[in-house]
Amino acid sequence: MNHQGWKKVIAGLGFAAVVAVPTLSVAAGYDYGHGHGHGGKGHRMEQRFERLAEQLSLTEGQIAQIRANHEAGRAEHTALRQREHALREQVRAAMDEGADQAALDSFASALGSLEIQKMQQRDKSRQQFLAVLTDEQKTELEAMKQKHREMREQHLKDRQERRQAREAQQLDS
Incomplete structure (x- = not known):
């Protein structure tokens, strides 16, 4: 795969993630819980979840199950993000050192695989969310x-x- 080819693969997977994340995170009711200060991302996501819970008339039991599912998936999500960050750092270092195309293709394959794992994790979260709903x-x-x-x-x-x-x-x- 040439330089442009792997860039297109990564860009395509990145685009898919950008499109999927907002929809799935709202649908899954993520509260993220790691906002920065007043009005941080976690706070806004919590407000979105509360509004969604109200609009869907979720029961306390459903809310508790959704939050438990979210917490259970948080560790996996964090591990995937950390692996992605480390891999991207390796790519930057390899490019700075003038890595050959084969090495870059290898990184592209690993990043693509990681992106698929992230998509699978988001889909699992979405399926768990939907399983709670009537x-x-x-x-x-x-x-x-x-x-x-x-x-x-x-x-x-x-x-x-x-x-x-x-x-x-x-x-x-």
């Missing part, structure tokens, strides 16, 4: 996700229209 709650969750997708599409459309209007105005000037 059929009615699953239906409501899907409706909420569809509404969010529609809002996002409208936002992107509006943004594109504003950009086109600005460009047209600049051309007229």
Whole structure:
């Protein structure tokens, strides 16, 4: 695999992760719990989970099960992140030392494998979350996700229209 090839593989996997994480983290009800100061990421995620729990009318038992599942998966998630960080540091060092393409391809393969493991872990968390929900709650969750997708599409459309209007105005000037 050439230099551009492995970059495309990594970029594709990274894009998939960027798209999947927000959806799955909201669906899984992650509280993250490691925000920085007031209003940190953990605090916002906790608020999202509380809002989701209210919207889906989760019982105390369901909330407790979801939190327990999240805590159980946290160690695996942390270990995967640490392995990824260490591997990326190795890639940077290898590139600084002028590593050959075979070595870079090896790192690309390892990073790709790690990304697949992370995706599997997120899917496992999502499946555990869905297993706690009733059929009615699953239906409501899907409706909420569809509404969010529609809002996002409208936002992107509006943004594109504003950009086109600005460009047209600049051309007229």
